[in-house]
Amino acid sequence: MLPETLTYYKASASYADCAEPIPGPSTDYFGQLAKKHDLYIVAGLLERDAHLVYNVAVLLAPDGGIAGKYRKVCLPRGEWLGGVQPAMNIPYSTPASASSA
Numbered sequence: 001m002l003p004e005t006l007t008y009y010k011a012s013a014s015y016a017d018c019a020e021p022i023p024g025p026s027t028d029y030f031g032q033l034a035k036k037h038d039l040y041i042v043a044g045l046l047e048r049d050a051h052l053v054y055n056v057a058v059l060l061a062p063d064g065g066i067a068g069k070y071r072k073v074c075l076p077r078g079e080w081l082g083g084v085q086p087a088m089n090i091p092y093s094t095p096a097s098a099s100s101a
Contacts, residue, residue, distance in 0.1 A: 002030075004044035004072075005055060005079075015082045019048035023066055027058055035064035047071070052085045 003009065007026055008018040020026060026045050034041045041060040046053055047069075054071045061067040071087030080086070 001042040002044055004057075005046055006044050008046055015046055015079065015084050016048070016053050019046040019053040021049070022047045022056060022058060022069060027060065027066060030058075031060045031064040031066070034060040034062055038062045040067070046084070053083055054087060055079060055084050 005015070005018070007020070008015060011018055022045065023031075026043060030041050030043045039062055043058050043060065045056050045058055047056045055075065056072065057070045058066060059068040073087045075084055075086055
C-alpha cells in the first residue's frame, strides 16, 4: 500500500498538474510491478476526469489490471483549496474564512 497523492509528493506543481487519467501512466507502471511480483498494489494517485481532479486509491491486481478504484470523499482543507474534488456530486463553496487564511 502506497501513500496518497504519491505523484504530487515533493513536486513543484499543483494537484492539477500532477493529475492523470485512470488508467494512465502511473497505473500502467504499478500494474507492471504487480504483475511482475504477483501481488496487489494500492496506489494513492490524483485522477483527472475531464476538468476535475480527485484523490483516488487504485487497486492493481496480480494480473496487472485495475481491480478497483476509490475516490476520496472527505478531503483535508489543503486539498479542496487546491482544487481536488470530493467524490460526491454535491454543490459546495469555499467558506468565507478560508479565503482569508
